Amino acid sequence: MKKIDSITVRLPYITQKIFIGCDIFDFALREIIAMRYDKLIVVVDSNFYKLIKSNLERCSENKIADIIVISPVKKYKEFNACSEIIQKMVQAKMNRNCCLIAIGGGYVGDITGFVATNYMRGIDFIQIPTTVMSMSDAIIGKVAINFGGIKNLLGSFYSPRYTFCDINLLLTLNKKEIIFGLVEVWKHTLVVNDNSIARKIADYLDGKSYPDIFFDLTKFSLKTKKKIVENDFNDKNGIHKALSLGHTYANYLEQKFNLRHGEAVFYGIILEIILSLHFNTINQDKFNSIKPLIKKFEENIGMLHKIQTLINIEEIINNLKFDKINQGNHFTFVLLTKNGFCVKSNVTSGNLREAFIEFSKFNIL
Ligand SMILES: NC(=O)c1ccc[n+]([C@@H]2O[C@H](COP(=O)([O-])OP(=O)(O)OC[C@H]3O[C@@H](n4cnc5c(N)ncnc54)[C@H](O)[C@@H]3O)[C@@H](O)[C@H]2O)c1
Structure with missing residues (x-):
């Protein structure tokens, strides 16, 4: 059986x-x-x-x-x-x-x-x-x-x-497609602050896989999603927005650079982590704890430099006006905190331009 x-x-x-x-x-x-x-x-x-x-x-x-x-x-x-x-x-x-x-x-x-x-x-x-x-x-x-x-x-x-x-x-499935999918599993570990699953992803990226790994990762992600969606099925009381981590920028990146969805979410998460540092919703220690996994993903995806060179912040700001989670004239972003995530709804174009300068200098390798 x-x-x-x-x-x-x-x-x-x-x-x-x-x-x-x-x-x-x-x-x-x-x-x-x-x-x-x-x-x-x-x-x-x-x-x-x-x-x-x-x-x-x-x-x-x-x-x-x-x-x-x-x-x-x-x-x-x-x-x-x-x-x-x-x-x-x-x-x-x-x-x-x-x-x-x-x-x-x-x-x-x-x-x-x-x-x-x-x-x-x-x-x-x-x-x-x-x-x-x-x-x-x-x-x-x-x-x-x-x-x-x-x-x-x-x-x-x-x-x-x-x-x-x-x-x-x-x-x-080829390895690239697997890695793109793992970006979404990583997103789930970030919003519920689960380090043990993040370590399993790191093990896979290091080539230290074991037979049941995708069974465990799939179950973890589905249980995380179940909890969030059962509490806020139509994205009305805030918790559902956790699933948008990385996606505010990703929707733009996917179209602009013709990226696969998981690739775009990866760079979207980096941009939103930098915004989290900008707003002090996470400190440098928390960032340092996430950095090794960002590095492992980048070693496999390898588009950071191209995106830093070709991305256009004014185009992004214009494009973000269509984002589903915005309210009023300001932008809404999902940011990381020490234990999970928060929703920041009064982000201005000025904030984005400042954080963007940090992103253009960001070096992970
Ligand atoms: N509805 C949602 O909640 C939700 C969540 C995340 C992503 N998405 C959407 O999913 C899409 C991306 O999905 P994806 O990353 O699965 O890409 P995909 O569906 O395009 O599949 C990727 C590639 O792998 C091939 N493929 C699929 N399964 C295979 C297998 N087992 N073996 C060999 N080849 C296989 C496909 O033919 C395709 O070429 C995006 O449009 C994204 O917006 C939706």
């Missing part, structure tokens, strides 16, 4: 059941086929489809109405990818008792979830995440697509009803 753990996330609009295990992909497909849905449509990106085509063919029965293979290219996290899915759903006469299955990373999850939340005012979707990013961060509480070049402009607070995290699916 395979070891399978589960986590239940209780949200006002849905109870989400998450299964985590190793080698549970076929189990997941069998469970899904046996569910009460009239029809299922699978959405998968073309890279990953090649790897699971035969599993899907083995398990698919009449209940799977279609398998939609989408391009993994990032620019397609736009509405045109959604309309392709919607057209196939209409052709398959999908009603409210049908379900979408997203198999892939965060892009597939967001596009599929966005369609599920809108089709006939909302149908169920099920997610089988296949990247560290999606397993640890993109399966609870929200879905979004880009619009007009603005990241995550359209979306809603929505979760899959069931999620199956098969850690073995990560075996085919």
